[in-house]
Amino acid sequence: MIYAANSVPQHIGFGIIAALMIVGALRVVTSNNIIRAALWLVVVLAGAAAQYILLAAEFVAVTQVLVYIGAIMVLFLFGTMLTRAQIGYEKELNNKHRIIPGVVALMLAGILTYVLIDAYHASRLPKVDVVTTQQVSDAIFTTYLLPFWALSLVLTAAVIGAIVLARKD
Amino acid sequence: MLINEFLLLGAALFCIGVYGVLARKNGVMVLMSIELILNSVNINLLAFALKNGGDVAGHVFALYIIAIAAAEVGVGLAIVLLIYRNRRSIALDELSQMKG
Numbered sequence: 347m348i349y350a351a352n353s354v355p356q357h358i359g360f361g362i363i364a365a366l367m368i369v370g371a372l373r374v375v376t377s378n379n380i381i382r383a384a385l386w387l388v389v390v391l392a393g394a395a396a397q398y399i400l401l402a403a404e405f406v407a408v409t410q411v412l413v414y415i416g417a418i419m420v421l422f423l424f425g426t427m428l429t430r431a432q433i434g435y436e437k438e439l440n441n442k443h444r445i446i447p448g449v450v451a452l453m454l455a456g457i458l459t460y461v462l463i464d465a466y467h468a469s470r471l472p473k474v475d476v477v478t479t480q481q482v483s484d485a486i487f488t489t490y491l492l493p494f495w496a497l498s499l500v501l502t503a504a505v506i507g508a509i510v511l512a513r514k515d
Numbered sequence: 516m517l518i519n520e521f522l523l524l525g526a527a528l529f530c531i532g533v534y535g536v537l538a539r540k541n542g543v544m545v546l547m548s549i550e551l552i553l554n555s556v557n558i559n560l561l562a563f564a565l566k567n568g569g570d571v572a573g574h575v576f577a578l579y580i581i582a583i584a585a586a587e588v589g590v591g592l593a594i595v596l597l598i599y600r601n602r603r604s605i606a607l608d609e610l611s612q613m614k615g
Contacts, residue, residue: 356516364524371528371551375535380543387547390528394554398577401521401561402569406577410557413581418550418588425543425592429599438606439541447537451530458526462519469518471562474569482578485571493575497582504586511593 360400367393378439380426384419391415405479521562528555542595542605546588553584 370389377383391414398407441447486494528551535548557577564573599605 357520360516360520364520367524368527368531371531374547374551375531375538375544380541383544383547387550390551391554394558397521397524397558398561400516401558401565403561403564403574403577406557406561406574406581409578409581413585414550414554418585421588421592422543422547425546425595428596429543429605439544440538441540441608444538447534450537451534454533455526455530458530459523462522462526466517466519466522469566471516471518471565472568474565477564477569477571477574481571482574485575486578490572490575493579497579501582501586504590508589508593511590512596 356400360397363393363396363400367397380439381423384422384426387422388415388419391419402474402476404476405482518562518566521558525555525558525562528552528558540606540608542598542607543592545607546591546595549587549591550584553580556580 367390370386370393373386374383374390377386391410395407395410395415398404398410532548532551532555535551536545539545539548557580560573560577560580564570564577567573595605598610602609
Protein backbone atom coordinates (compact mmCIF):
# COMPACT_ATOMS: atom_id res chain seq x y z
CA MET A 347 0.00 0.00 0.00
CA ILE A 348 1.49 3.33 -1.06
CA TYR A 349 1.07 6.30 1.21
CA ALA A 350 -0.29 9.08 -1.04
CA ALA A 351 1.49 12.16 0.12
CA ASN A 352 -0.45 15.02 -1.41
CA SER A 353 -4.16 14.32 -1.64
CA VAL A 354 -6.72 16.99 -0.77
CA PRO A 355 -8.79 14.80 1.63
CA GLN A 356 -5.67 14.31 3.73
CA HIS A 357 -5.27 18.05 4.15
CA ILE A 358 -8.94 18.47 5.09
CA GLY A 359 -8.79 15.58 7.53
CA PHE A 360 -5.59 16.88 9.04
CA GLY A 361 -7.08 20.35 9.50
CA ILE A 362 -10.25 19.12 11.21
CA ILE A 363 -8.41 16.74 13.53
CA ALA A 364 -5.69 19.28 14.34
CA ALA A 365 -8.28 21.94 15.24
CA LEU A 366 -10.08 19.44 17.49
CA MET A 367 -6.79 18.51 19.16
CA ILE A 368 -5.79 22.12 19.83
CA VAL A 369 -9.21 22.97 21.29
CA GLY A 370 -9.14 19.80 23.39
CA ALA A 371 -5.63 20.52 24.67
CA LEU A 372 -6.61 24.07 25.61
CA ARG A 373 -9.63 22.73 27.51
CA VAL A 374 -7.40 20.19 29.29
CA VAL A 375 -5.17 22.93 30.71
CA THR A 376 -7.94 25.47 31.44
CA SER A 377 -10.94 23.42 32.57
CA ASN A 378 -11.97 23.76 36.20
CA ASN A 379 -13.36 20.25 36.38
CA ILE A 380 -10.92 17.33 36.60
CA ILE A 381 -13.27 14.81 35.01
CA ARG A 382 -14.02 17.13 32.08
CA ALA A 383 -10.29 17.75 31.63
CA ALA A 384 -9.68 13.99 31.55
CA LEU A 385 -12.42 13.52 28.93
CA TRP A 386 -10.97 16.34 26.79
CA LEU A 387 -7.63 14.56 27.09
CA VAL A 388 -9.33 11.53 25.50
CA VAL A 389 -10.23 13.76 22.52
CA VAL A 390 -6.60 14.86 22.18
CA LEU A 391 -5.27 11.30 22.43
CA ALA A 392 -7.78 9.98 19.88
CA GLY A 393 -6.86 12.84 17.55
CA ALA A 394 -3.20 11.93 17.97
CA ALA A 395 -4.03 8.34 16.98
CA ALA A 396 -5.76 9.67 13.84
CA GLN A 397 -2.70 11.77 13.03
CA TYR A 398 -0.51 8.68 13.37
CA ILE A 399 -2.65 6.98 10.73
CA LEU A 400 -2.19 10.04 8.49
CA LEU A 401 1.54 9.62 9.11
CA ALA A 402 1.37 6.00 7.83
CA ALA A 403 2.01 4.49 11.29
CA GLU A 404 -0.82 2.05 11.78
CA PHE A 405 0.68 -0.03 14.60
CA VAL A 406 1.58 3.03 16.67
CA ALA A 407 -1.97 4.33 16.16
CA VAL A 408 -3.50 1.08 17.42
CA THR A 409 -1.11 1.03 20.38
CA GLN A 410 -2.03 4.63 21.16
CA VAL A 411 -5.70 3.71 21.38
CA LEU A 412 -5.06 0.56 23.41
CA VAL A 413 -2.52 1.93 25.89
CA TYR A 414 -3.42 5.61 26.21
CA ILE A 415 -7.19 5.63 25.85
CA GLY A 416 -7.64 2.13 27.24
CA ALA A 417 -5.22 2.03 30.15
CA ILE A 418 -3.79 5.44 31.04
CA MET A 419 -7.15 7.23 31.03
CA VAL A 420 -8.62 4.61 33.36
CA LEU A 421 -5.61 5.14 35.62
CA PHE A 422 -6.25 8.91 35.58
CA LEU A 423 -9.91 8.49 36.45
CA PHE A 424 -8.95 6.11 39.28
CA GLY A 425 -6.41 8.63 40.53
CA THR A 426 -9.03 11.36 40.46
CA MET A 427 -11.50 9.17 42.28
CA LEU A 428 -9.01 8.21 44.99
CA THR A 429 -7.60 11.69 45.64
CA ARG A 430 -10.59 13.95 45.91
CA ALA A 431 -13.94 14.07 47.58
CA GLN A 432 -16.19 16.00 45.23
CA ILE A 433 -16.64 15.43 41.49
CA GLY A 434 -17.37 18.68 39.74
CA TYR A 435 -16.34 22.30 39.61
CA GLU A 436 -13.31 23.16 41.67
CA LYS A 437 -11.49 26.46 41.85
CA GLU A 438 -8.33 25.26 43.58
CA LEU A 439 -6.90 23.65 40.41
CA ASN A 440 -4.71 26.52 39.24
CA ASN A 441 -1.84 28.50 40.65
CA LYS A 442 -2.43 32.11 41.62
CA HIS A 443 -0.03 33.45 39.00
CA ARG A 444 -1.07 32.42 35.53
CA ILE A 445 0.55 35.32 33.65
CA ILE A 446 4.09 33.94 33.82
CA PRO A 447 3.21 30.45 32.49
CA GLY A 448 1.23 32.11 29.70
CA VAL A 449 4.17 34.32 28.75
CA VAL A 450 6.57 31.36 28.86
CA ALA A 451 4.28 29.22 26.68
CA LEU A 452 3.68 32.02 24.16
CA MET A 453 7.40 32.79 23.88
CA LEU A 454 8.15 29.09 23.40
CA ALA A 455 5.43 28.86 20.75
CA GLY A 456 6.83 31.88 18.93
CA ILE A 457 10.39 30.57 18.91
CA LEU A 458 9.36 27.05 17.85
CA THR A 459 7.10 28.37 15.07
CA TYR A 460 9.84 30.65 13.73
CA VAL A 461 12.47 27.90 13.80
CA LEU A 462 10.22 25.28 12.18
CA ILE A 463 9.01 27.56 9.39
CA ASP A 464 12.56 28.76 8.80
CA ALA A 465 13.95 25.23 8.59
CA TYR A 466 11.20 23.20 6.89
CA HIS A 467 9.09 25.68 4.88
CA ALA A 468 9.63 23.80 1.60
CA SER A 469 10.02 20.26 2.89
CA ARG A 470 7.32 17.90 1.58
CA LEU A 471 6.59 14.43 2.84
CA PRO A 472 7.65 11.81 0.28
CA LYS A 473 5.56 8.99 -1.15
CA VAL A 474 6.49 5.86 0.76
CA ASP A 475 5.14 2.41 1.54
CA VAL A 476 3.09 2.20 4.72
CA VAL A 477 5.24 0.84 7.55
CA THR A 478 3.71 -2.52 8.42
CA THR A 479 3.44 -4.11 11.85
CA GLN A 480 5.83 -6.81 10.63
CA GLN A 481 8.56 -4.27 9.91
CA VAL A 482 8.10 -2.67 13.32
CA SER A 483 8.27 -5.98 15.17
CA ASP A 484 11.31 -7.08 13.13
CA ALA A 485 13.09 -3.88 14.14
CA ILE A 486 12.10 -4.19 17.81
CA PHE A 487 13.32 -7.78 18.14
CA THR A 488 16.57 -7.41 16.19
CA THR A 489 18.13 -3.93 16.02
CA TYR A 490 16.40 -2.45 19.05
CA LEU A 491 16.39 -5.54 21.28
CA LEU A 492 18.59 -4.03 23.99
CA PRO A 493 16.37 -0.93 24.47
CA PHE A 494 13.41 -3.32 24.55
CA TRP A 495 14.96 -5.26 27.42
CA ALA A 496 15.79 -2.06 29.26
CA LEU A 497 12.22 -0.92 28.75
CA SER A 498 10.90 -4.20 30.16
CA LEU A 499 13.03 -3.72 33.26
CA VAL A 500 11.81 -0.12 33.61
CA LEU A 501 8.18 -1.23 33.37
CA THR A 502 8.71 -4.00 35.94
CA ALA A 503 10.43 -1.58 38.31
CA ALA A 504 7.66 0.98 37.81
CA VAL A 505 4.91 -1.54 38.52
CA ILE A 506 6.63 -2.83 41.67
CA GLY A 507 7.39 0.73 42.76
CA ALA A 508 3.79 1.80 42.26
CA ILE A 509 2.56 -1.17 44.32
CA VAL A 510 5.05 -0.47 47.11
CA LEU A 511 4.18 3.24 47.17
CA ALA A 512 0.43 2.80 47.15
CA ARG A 513 0.33 -0.08 49.63
CA LYS A 514 -1.47 0.59 52.89
CA ASP A 515 0.39 -0.41 56.05
CA MET B 516 1.60 17.12 2.70
CA LEU B 517 4.11 19.50 4.17
CA ILE B 518 6.04 18.14 7.11
CA ASN B 519 5.54 21.52 8.78
CA GLU B 520 1.83 20.87 9.33
CA PHE B 521 2.64 18.03 11.69
CA LEU B 522 5.63 19.75 13.27
CA LEU B 523 3.62 22.90 14.03
CA LEU B 524 0.81 20.82 15.51
CA GLY B 525 3.38 19.11 17.72
CA ALA B 526 4.85 22.46 18.73
CA ALA B 527 1.41 23.84 19.64
CA LEU B 528 0.59 20.79 21.77
CA PHE B 529 4.01 21.04 23.45
CA CYS B 530 3.49 24.69 24.39
CA ILE B 531 -0.02 24.02 25.71
CA GLY B 532 1.42 21.19 27.80
CA VAL B 533 4.17 23.43 29.18
CA TYR B 534 1.55 26.01 30.13
CA GLY B 535 -0.42 23.29 31.90
CA VAL B 536 2.58 22.05 33.86
CA LEU B 537 3.41 25.58 35.01
CA ALA B 538 -0.13 26.87 35.67
CA ARG B 539 -1.80 23.88 37.30
CA LYS B 540 -1.68 23.28 41.04
CA ASN B 541 -3.41 19.91 41.22
CA GLY B 542 -1.00 16.96 40.89
CA VAL B 543 -3.23 14.92 38.60
CA MET B 544 -3.66 17.86 36.23
CA VAL B 545 0.13 18.30 36.01
CA LEU B 546 0.44 14.63 35.00
CA MET B 547 -2.20 15.16 32.29
CA SER B 548 -0.22 18.11 30.90
CA ILE B 549 2.88 15.91 30.79
CA GLU B 550 0.86 13.44 28.68
CA LEU B 551 0.18 16.28 26.21
CA ILE B 552 3.92 16.96 25.96
CA LEU B 553 4.75 13.28 25.38
CA ASN B 554 2.13 13.06 22.62
CA SER B 555 3.56 16.08 20.84
CA VAL B 556 6.98 14.39 20.91
CA ASN B 557 5.45 11.26 19.37
CA ILE B 558 3.88 13.26 16.53
CA ASN B 559 7.29 14.80 15.82
CA LEU B 560 9.03 11.40 15.82
CA LEU B 561 6.53 9.90 13.38
CA ALA B 562 6.60 12.95 11.10
CA PHE B 563 10.37 12.72 10.79
CA ALA B 564 10.14 8.94 10.30
CA LEU B 565 7.86 9.55 7.32
CA LYS B 566 10.12 12.32 6.02
CA ASN B 567 13.03 9.88 6.00
CA GLY B 568 11.10 7.51 3.75
CA GLY B 569 9.22 5.38 6.28
CA ASP B 570 12.08 4.90 8.72
CA VAL B 571 11.19 2.18 11.26
CA ALA B 572 13.34 3.68 14.02
CA GLY B 573 10.86 6.51 14.57
CA HIS B 574 8.01 4.04 15.01
CA VAL B 575 10.01 1.92 17.46
CA PHE B 576 10.89 4.89 19.62
CA ALA B 577 7.33 6.20 19.50
CA LEU B 578 6.23 2.83 20.91
CA TYR B 579 8.91 3.02 23.61
CA ILE B 580 7.73 6.51 24.55
CA ILE B 581 4.18 5.20 24.93
CA ALA B 582 5.46 2.46 27.27
CA ILE B 583 7.54 4.95 29.29
CA ALA B 584 4.49 7.20 29.55
CA ALA B 585 2.48 4.32 30.99
CA ALA B 586 5.18 3.65 33.60
CA GLU B 587 5.43 7.35 34.40
CA VAL B 588 1.70 7.72 34.96
CA GLY B 589 1.63 4.63 37.17
CA VAL B 590 4.43 5.82 39.46
CA GLY B 591 3.24 9.45 39.32
CA LEU B 592 -0.29 8.59 40.40
CA ALA B 593 1.07 6.36 43.19
CA ILE B 594 3.13 9.31 44.45
CA VAL B 595 0.14 11.66 44.20
CA LEU B 596 -1.96 9.10 46.10
CA LEU B 597 0.69 8.92 48.81
CA ILE B 598 0.81 12.73 49.10
CA TYR B 599 -2.97 12.80 49.38
CA ARG B 600 -2.95 10.12 52.07
CA ASN B 601 -0.38 12.02 54.14
CA ARG B 602 -1.70 15.56 53.70
CA ARG B 603 -5.36 15.23 52.57
CA SER B 604 -4.55 17.53 49.66
CA ILE B 605 -2.70 17.28 46.34
CA ALA B 606 -2.02 20.99 45.88
CA LEU B 607 1.59 20.98 44.76
CA ASP B 608 2.42 24.47 46.09
CA GLU B 609 1.84 23.28 49.65
CA LEU B 610 4.69 20.77 49.39
CA SER B 611 7.37 23.12 50.67
CA GLN B 612 9.18 21.05 53.31
CA MET B 613 12.28 20.79 51.13
CA LYS B 614 12.59 24.56 50.81
CA GLY B 615 15.83 25.61 52.53
